Amino acid sequence: MAGFILKRLLQAVFVVLAVTLIVSFAIRLSGDPAIMLMGGGNVTEQDLQNIRQALGLERPFFVQYLSFLEGMTTGDFGKSFMGGTPVSMLIANALPATLLLAFTSLIASIILSVPLGVYAAVNRGRWPDQMIRILSLVGLSFPNFWLAIMMVLLFSIVLGLLPPSGMEGPESFVMPALTMAIILTATNVRLVRTSMLETLSQQYIMVARSKGLRDRVVLYKHALRNSAIPLVTYIGLQFGGLIGGIVIIERVFNWPGMGTLAFDAISNRDYPVLQGTITVLALFIVLINLLVDIAYGLIDPRIRTE
Amino acid sequence: MAAAQAVSSARRHFRSLELVLGLVLTAGMGLAVLFSGFLFPDGGESMDLMARLTPPFQSLAHPLGTDPLGRDVLARVIVGGQISLTVGVLSVVGAVIVGTIVGLVAGYYRGIAEVLLMRFADIQLALPFILLAIMFLAILGTGVDKIIFFMIVAQWVQYARLVRGSVLALRDREFILSARAIGVGNGRIIFTHILPNVLGPIVILMTLNVANNILLESSLTFLGLGVDPLIPSWGGMLADGRTYLQTAWWVSVFPGLAIMFTVLGLNLLGDWLRDLLDPTGQTSR
Numbered sequence: 001m002a003g004f005i006l007k008r009l010l011q012a013v014f015v016v017l018a019v020t021l022i023v024s025f026a027i028r029l030s031g032d033p034a035i036m037l038m039g040g041g042n043v044t045e046q047d048l049q050n051i052r053q054a055l056g057l058e059r060p061f062f063v064q065y066l067s068f069l070e071g072m073t074t075g076d077f078g079k080s081f082m083g084g085t086p087v088s089m090l091i092a093n094a095l096p097a098t099l100l101l102a103f104t105s106l107i108a109s110i111i112l113s114v115p116l117g118v119y120a121a122v123n124r125g126r127w128p129d130q131m132i133r134i135l136s137l138v139g140l141s142f143p144n145f146w147l148a149i150m151m152v153l154l155f156s157i158v159l160g161l162l163p164p165s166g167m168e169g170p171e172s173f174v175m176p177a178l179t180m181a182i183i184l185t186a187t188n189v190r191l192v193r194t195s196m197l198e199t200l201s202q203q204y205i206m207v208a209r210s211k212g213l214r215d216r217v218v219l220y221k222h223a224l225r226n227s228a229i230p231l232v233t234y235i236g237l238q239f240g241g242l243i244g245g246i247v248i249i250e251r252v253f254n255w256p257g258m259g260t261l262a263f264d265a266i267s268n269r270d271y272p273v274l275q276g277t278i279t280v281l282a283l284f285i286v287l288i289n290l291l292v293d294i295a296y297g298l299i300d301p302r303i304r305t306e
Numbered sequence: 307m308a309a310a311q312a313v314s315s316a317r318r319h320f321r322s323l324e325l326v327l328g329l330v331l332t333a334g335m336g337l338a339v340l341f342s343g344f345l346f347p348d349g350g351e352s353m354d355l356m357a358r359l360t361p362p363f364q365s366l367a368h369p370l371g372t373d374p375l376g377r378d379v380l381a382r383v384i385v386g387g388q389i390s391l392t393v394g395v396l397s398v399v400g401a402v403i404v405g406t407i408v409g410l411v412a413g414y415y416r417g418i419a420e421v422l423l424m425r426f427a428d429i430q431l432a433l434p435f436i437l438l439a440i441m442f443l444a445i446l447g448t449g450v451d452k453i454i455f456f457m458i459v460a461q462w463v464q465y466a467r468l469v470r471g472s473v474l475a476l477r478d479r480e481f482i483l484s485a486r487a488i489g490v491g492n493g494r495i496i497f498t499h500i501l502p503n504v505l506g507p508i509v510i511l512m513t514l515n516v517a518n519n520i521l522l523e524s525s526l527t528f529l530g531l532g533v534d535p536l537i538p539s540w541g542g543m544l545a546d547g548r549t550y551l552q553t554a555w556w557v558s559v560f561p562g563l564a565i566m567f568t569v570l571g572l573n574l575l576g577d578w579l580r581d582l583l584d585p586t587g588q589t590s591r
Contacts (some may be wrong), residue, residue, distance in 0.1 A: 015432045030445045084409050136578070141517070143524050143541075146562035149548055153424055183521035187319055244436030248525055252548070261527070266444040278441050289432060 004297050012290045018284040024065045027275050033057060077276035082268055087276035090261060098257035101246050105180035117192020118215045118224060124197060132189060139186025144179060144245045148252040151175045165254035176253045180245060191234045195227040229300050236292025240285040325578045331571025339387035350382035350538045362556045371556045379557060382538045383564045384498040389539040393450060393523040394516040397457035402512060405465025408497050410532055413473025428464045435460045457519050468511060472504035506583030510576055517572035524565055540565050
């Protein structure tokens with residue numbers, strides 16, 4: 001088990017190094033931050049030189065990268081070009097809003113997709129199964145931001161029930177969370193269904209049935225529990241896609257999370273903020289995947305030897 | 307037994323329905339987009355200012371209505387499909403070519419190249435692609451060519467893994483060994499004996515990835531990081547339409563439906579192909 005954890009840990013470290021290297025490299029491509037910082041106004045070459053000196057930009061790329069990594073370990077991502085607020089403070093303000101959305105929609109989608117997926121699996125090949133399959137396929141076939149726009153059209157413009165954007169109270173939370181929950185449910189229903197079908201074909205299910213246990217007991221105590229393990233992994237692996245989706249959705253609803261922070265940074269060419277946001281989100285995704293992997297290995301010994 | 311047969315026959319009907327619906331949607335959208343230059347010679351650009359903001363289903367000249375500049379929504383939806391389909395197809399073709407070659411080499415010759423490839427693939431598959439693409443496009447500037455390039459970079463690994471896996475399963479089979487025994491060269495074995503046997507899973511993955519990349523392109527363009535806003539595209543129309551959702555809902559509804567029908571058609575085809583070519587589920591997601 002220790003070997004397995006070590007291996008996964010090592011892999012996660014490589015992923016983190018790759019992400020940070022790519023991010024630093026991309027930022028480097030953006031040109032001279034000193035010029036961007038001064039806004040091309042009335043500056044002398046000496047001024048620019050001083051800024052470069054102050055930001056440590058005259059050092060080679062590799063040294064800059066190492067100091068970025070060093071800063072990262074203490075939560076120091078530099079200062080925003082706009083007003084000099086520490087990037088870590090901006091992120092600390094935005095991250096909870098994004099995570100709140102991520103976990104609420106994840107939980108909502110599990111509540112929705114488990115009964116639907118089990119129902120589809122039990123009725124395999126009959127019309128409820130086919131309805132659920134077609135609907136989930138439809139749900140996988142439109143972009144999440146379009147669903148968000150359609151929600152605004154329905155709930156804000158036609159029905160006038162919910163505020164179209166911002167974070168003004170619990171009502172503001174409904175549409176973003178519901179949008180992500182629906183998108184996630186489309187995938188998760190399929191996962192629950194496949195996983196249940198596989199479990200239901202196992203011999204211990206037949207044994208449970210043949211000793212006269214009630215269907216409900218077999219289904220929920222034997223089958224669902226055993227299907228849950230692969231499900232957790234799949235759902236964990238989706239976390240990257242979930243965060244990517246939320247970043248886009250935030251744009252539609254003006255939700256004050258990491259996506260909004262990143263896109264404001266893009267339009268302001270505020271590269272330290274962009275770099276920090278992307279890095280923190282990527283680290284989060286790697287961390288969740290690592291935890292899920294380790295949890296899976298702890299629960300199911302077969303995985304460790306793979 | 308009878309019940310089981312009924313179920314399997316219902317399943318077959320459903321499968322053929324899946325195929326028909328998938329073909330109709332994909333071919334319908336594909337043909338309309340392919341002939342859009344012929345159907346709408348103006349490229350959806352001409353402005354009928356007298357007919358600004360015509361609602362849909364009310365005028366024969368503008369069956370899906372017009373936007374605030376008096377441009378025909380139907381024409382722009384069909385013309386806008388050109389971008390999406392081009393990006394979807396080219397990105398997948400590029401990724402398949404790179405991935406297949408690497409996968410064949412790694413699986414057939416094994417050795418250090420294979421080890422490196424698999425480690426690299428593990429790391430790359432763990433990277434949050436959307437976030438990195440957003441950052442690169444924001445810094446390097448936008449454009450169809452860059453989007454296609456990023457998609458190839460992000461996805462060739464999937465094909466390389468798939469092909470390598472299939473090659474590993476095949477390389478010690480008897481028909482390969484006998485081919486080698488009678489003196490067939492490596493190149494010929496790879497291309498005439500191994501490649502045809504891995505085509506099934508590749509085609510499935512391609513179908514699903516075209517669908518995926520159409521969604522991805524529309525998202526990036528919607529965010530202002532994709533296709534030039536002056537060129538009609540589904541993502542661009544949705545970004546536009548969102549600002550006047552209150553006065554002209556149809557401008558936001560129809561491009562989204564176009565995306566949905568195209569992607570749904572491809573997904574249905576992909577599902578059907580998977581049942582046909584890959585019943586054991588190498589490509590299941």
